[in-house]
Amino acid sequence: DIQMTQSPSFLSASVGDRVTINCKASQNINKYLDWYQQKLGEAPKLLIYNTNSLHTGIPSRFSGSGSGTDFTLTISSLQPEDVATYFCLQHNSGWTFGGGTKLELK
Amino acid sequence: EVKLLESGGGLVQPGGSMRLSCAASGFTFTDFYMYWIRQPAGKAPEWLGFIRNKANGYTTEYNPSVKGRFTISRDNTQNMLYLQMNTLRAEDTATYYCARWPGYWGQGVMVTVSS
Numbered sequence: 499d500i501q502m503t504q505s506p507s508f509l510s511a512s513v514g515d516r517v518t519i520n521c522k523a524s525q526n527i528n529k530y531l532d533w534y535q536q537k538l539g540e541a542p543k544l545l546i547y548n549t550n551s552l553h554t555g556i557p558s559r560f561s562g563s564g565s566g567t568d569f570t571l572t573i574s575s576l577q578p579e580d581v582a583t584y585f586c587l588q589h590n591s592g593w594t595f596g597g598g599t600k601l602e603l604k
Numbered sequence: 605e606v607k608l609l610e611s612g613g614g615l616v617q618p619g620g621s622m623r624l625s626c627a628a629s630g631f632t633f634t635d636f637y638m639y640w641i642r643q644p645a646g647k648a649p650e651w652l653g654f655i656r657n658k659a660n661g662y663t664t665e666y667n668p669s670v671k672g673r674f675t676i677s678r679d680n681t682q683n684m685l686y687l688q689m690n691t692l693r694a695e696d697t698a699t700y701y702c703a704r705w706p707g708y709w710g711q712g713v714m715v716t717v718s719s
Binding site for chain 2 (some may be wrong): 532534542548595596597
């Protein structure tokens with residue numbers, strides 16, 4: 499089974515900051531890595547699919563990069579509405595979610 | 605517009621069974637793999653399994669953590685997805701979601717396993 503290690507688990511940043519969240523796969527997952535945002539009481543919402551493709555309607559301040567085993571979600575300029583928990587998801591072999599990153603405003 | 609709507613959750617006793625349903629609309633159901641995911645409160649989501657599309661014979665794959673207890677099926681005439689859960693345990697308590705890649709999830713349904 500593929501394991502996904504997400505870091506950091508908790509992140510505090512200021513409005514306008516550049517924020518990065520990382521996911522590391524236990525084996526090569528090619529490009530098959532998605533990023534989700536989840537706000538309290540809501541279903542997860544897709545931000546990025548297949549490493550770097552922006553999902554419909556998602557602001558361009560969100561971007562993804564990486565390949566193989568190491569992947570990054572970047573928020574170029576943090577906005578108050580970005581406060582949420584973020585998960586990565588590998589779908590190269592079954593699905594495996596990362597443990598999540600809780601993002602708060604400083 | 606793609607829509608997924610789960611139903612059938614609630615309270616069940618340990619050792620009991622429950623079947624969740626997911627009504628799909630807005631896309632050609634038989635063209636897509638369909639997934640079940642669950643999320644215990646305050647924790648990360650966990651993939652439970654999927655059922656393949658028509659082109660791949662509607663076969664299934666499961667997370668080892670639920671294989672043998674949970675069964676995924678679909679009724680392609682009604683655009684319905686199902687999750688049959690048997691021998692339920694307290695640790696199965698979670699919100700359960702059906703999904704279609706990329707990024708289409710239902711609103712979720714709560715399952716509580718407790719005496």
